[in-house]
Structure formats: C-alpha cells, structure tokens
Amino acid sequence: MENIKEMGFDTRAIHGGHIGDKQFGSLATPIYQTSTFIFDSAEQGGNRFAGQENGYIYTRLGNPTCTEVEEKLALLEGGEAAVATGSGMGAISSALWTALKAGDHVVASDTLYGCTFALLNHGLTRFGIDVTFVNASNPEEVREALRPNTKVVYLESPANPTLKINDIRKISDIAHKNNSDCLVFVDNTFCTPCLQRPLELGADVVVHSATKYLNGHGDVIAGFVVGKQDFINQVRFFGLKDMTGAVLSPFDAYLIIRGMKTLPIRMERHCKNAMEVAKFLEAHPAVDKVYYPGLESFEDYELAKKQMSHPGAMISFELKGGVEEGKTVMNNVKLSTLAVSLGDAETLIQHPASMTHSPYTAEERHAAGISDGLVRLSVGLENVEDIIADLKQSLDLIVK
Secondary structure: OOOOHOHHHHHHHHHHOOOOHHHHOOOOOOOOOOOOOOOOOHHHHHHHHHOOOOOOOEOOOOOOHHHHHHHHHHHOOOEEEEEEEEOOOHHHHHHHHHHHHOOOEEEEEEEHHHHHHHHHHHHHHHHOEEEEEEEEOHHHHHHHHOOOOOOEEEOOOOOOOOOOOOHHHHHHHHHHOOOOEEEEEOOOOOOHHHHHOOHHHHHOOOEEEEEOOOOOOOOOOOOOEEHHHHHHHHHHHHHHHHHHHOOHHHHHHHHHHHOOOHHHHHHHHHEEEHHHHHHHHHHOOEEEEEEOOOOOOOOHHHHHHHOOOOOOHHHEEEEEHHHHHHHHHHHHHHHOEEEOOOOOOOOEEEEEEEEEEOOOOOOHEEEEOOOOOOOEEEOOOOOHHHHHHHHHHHHHHHHO
C-alpha cells in the first residue's frame, strides 16, 4: 500500500507491512515456517551472501513473516527499520552488543527491568564496558555522568516498576551535545507506539519486549529493535546473527501481527480501566501511595501528559505495612492473576522486590525507589468493576 505512511495510526496497525499472498490470495499473513531458503543457482546464493542481491537465505537472517511484523512496527514507531528477536532481552542485548565495545561507557537509569539491570551491571562490565547508573528523572544527573567515551544512554520511560518518567527530549539533546555518536536507547514496552514514540522525541533506538502489549495475549516471547536503517542492519547481521542468535520464529511473528491489529483498541481499554483502578487504589485505606502517570498526585504527572498521549495501564502501589500485607493481598485475589509479565488481556499482579527485581541488591532497590512493600499491577481488559471488586475484597483483609 503506497500511501500507508499518510494514513491513521489504527489503519497502519492493521495494514502496515502486509506482504500479501499473490499465489493463493490468502488474506491472513502466510507463516513461512522454514529454516532455510532455496537458491535458483550457486551464483544467486553467492550474490545474496555478498549483499549484491536481495532475497532470503536463512531464517536467522530474515524471513518473510518476520519481515511483515518488522515493517509494521517500524511504521508505527516512526523508525526507518526494525529487527525482530526471540525475546525482549534478545532485543536489548543484540542492540547493546552492536553499539558497544570494550572501553566504552554507558549511562543508564537506575530504575530498570531487573534483567536489563543485570545485563548492564553484571554482563557488560565483564567485557570491559563501564556503566554508570543515575536517577534519569533528573536530566542534570545524566549530564553530569556523561564522558567523552559515553556511547549509550539507556532509559525506560515509564520505568519498571516505579513508573518514573524520563524527559526523553531533554536527555537526548544533552547526550547528543556531549557526543554526536552517542545513542539514546528507550525501552518503550510499557507505552507501545500507541502512547509514546521516543524517536519523535529525539531518541535513536527503541527497544520492546513484544511479549507484552504488542502481542497482547500472553502466548509469545519476542522483542524488537527500531531505529535508523544502518544501525538496524548492524543489529541484524552482527548483534543478532553473530552475538546472541536470538531469532524470532515465523509462527510467533504471525501471532504478533495478529495481535498488533487490535493494539490501538486494546490500549484504549487498558488505559481507561487503569485510570479507574488507580483512583480506587488512591482512596483505599490500605494503600499508602499510588504510582500512576494519570493521577495528578503522581510526581511526573505534567511530564507524562506532555510526553505520552495516554497514561498507560501499569500501576504500582505501596501498602501500609509492607511485605506481609502485600503477600496477603496477592494470595487472596480471585480475578487478578499472580504472575510476572504484563500487557496481557488478564490483570496481572506481582511483587517486584522478590520477583522481577530480585537481581537488585536491597541497597540498589532502595536507591531505585523499589520498596519491599511495592506491588505492581498490569491492568487487563476485564470489566473494570470486576477488577476493582476483586482488589477491594483482597485489600479489605489488611485494613487495620
């Protein structure tokens, strides 16, 4: 579709990247479930490996079903290109291994997904890459941490699990003035391009765990890297092909294509439900504090309004009392599901300190604002009255 870039976001989510099926006329995207592709001749094979002829070689290097979902997400994020990977961490690690080498420096937010933190704090440092963690909610801390050899600034906004908002535009300007070669990475998993497009705010690279909202149904592990064509080519043919091998299967690509067609209407419902749940939690006597970008009481409320079109569907909240009260709540929900991950149709509840953020030490969690009593909620698509009723009966058990 030649003018797809000029069409609305919802239309692009449905039609973007569609490869079609000229042979049989299938409306649904074919699943090219193959590991390798046949060459017409030895010369053609040689030309493809040399990059002198377009075409598929081996699914770790590309696959038509994966190409469709890559082009769809690049179109939605406003990037030149995207590469799909077999997990969110596959996307993050493939991109970082592409951007960095021994002797380079990274400035990263101190509030990140636990496995991302572990990769930065324990993984990259083993290979001669220095990492400085800062409170990225304060752009001046980012500025002060920059060095001449800083090659990556790594952000999550909203951050997992405290929902801290980073000023992507301001931090990108600061990083690029320090070093024009510095790449600003933003993990956009919590927002998806429905709610926030970091590349439009000055970032260079967007990463996603497509396991979450992009797929939306809890049945895929996947990730994406989005950015300029040259960098994505490097990720595909070095970071992914040679360093991680974290390839996405064609079947999982198909499931994400199917999920992304309903992404805009799902995110609308997720956000609407989350706003009502956040208001309920803020008024409940068992809750000490609620972290949700849509509440006026949220510290980064104004920045969230400026940077995001909607406040998202992730909520974190502090319970009066701490860990034991949190266990009581999580062990007594009936509708909400006690499970890690997020972005599913189901409402998911979990305890970051003992689950997703266990790679942090107690001191590191404290510095990142992750208390032992923090509970994280991924608000699903159920009737909001049912979500609230379930949380109420559980929270009422700890009211003193």
